[in-house]
Amino acid sequence: MSLSIDESLELTVTAPMSATTADVESVLDSRQEWILEKLYGLKDQEGPPYPKEYLTGEKLQYRGRHYPLEVVAADVPQPELSFDDQTFWLRVHRFDADGDKVSVRRKRQAVVDWFVKRAEEELPERASHFEPRLGLEEVDIEVGEVDGRWGEYDNRTVRLNWRLILAPVRIQDYVAAHELAHAVHNDHTDAFWNTVGSLIPNYESRREWLRLNGETLTV
Structure with a gap:
């Protein structure tokens, strides 16, 4: 007997013809944790199809709302993110302004650090x-x-x-x-x-x- 859950959250039970309703209910009871994990967890979710490059015009999500991102050149050794309740401002060194992989990683780390700190608070x-x-x-x-x-x-x-x-x-x-x-x-x-x-x-x-x-x- 096997269980599967599709993207629409429909649960399918595949059982032999000889299985009784009690047999199915017993399996469902024994697999309750697995079912809830599929409904509640992250394991089957994939990331967004278009990863951010942290450029002006993109948006960042915070507490369920999306806010515009503005990237500005500044005299900073590392990218720094701030928020004024309407716009996210990412201050970057002029060498981080382009979209190369190293710059994207540096900018992403600044964004992650800001959100982690806010989450901790x-x-x-x-x-x-x-x-x-x-x-x-x-x-x-x-x-x-x-x-x-x-x-x-x-x-x-x-x-x-x-x-x-x-x-x-x-x-x-x-x-x-x-x-x-x-x-x-x-x-x-x-x-x-x-x-x-x-x-x-x-x-x-x-x-x-x-x-x-x-x-x-x-x-």
Whole structure:
């Protein structure tokens, strides 16, 4: 018996003719974690088809909105990104103004550094709003690279993927609530989802958004 999920989120179960409904239900129960991983995780998502070169006219995504990027030459040893609530400004040395691979890497690193710093400042604060509602204390909230996932919970520590700072705030809240709920329930049981639902009543639509748009959350 095998399971597959296509891009439209349709689950297909292939079973022998001799399989009963109980057999299928048993397999679905045993593969619940895999199914949720496919719906919630990043492993099957691909990057955007057109990687950025960090040139004037491109856009950067922040908290669910896209803002224009302006690249200006300046007396700086390394590229530096700033934001004035309307436009992203990337100050670069004149030798970084062209689109060669080294310059693109240097500019991208400056962009990543800015977003990681902003994520470290904002995401823990959003997650902390849910702790009192779950009766939690002293849960560490860390932000950084989380391989193949948007977040994880382990030993009273929530780790959030820094790229969530690109997503709408409502999506950030969903992931934070999801991971904090694991402090109460280890597995994705009905009780777990009820807990998530008590924090985020419409979590299904947010989970769906993340599944369909997660690949766009990249700099």
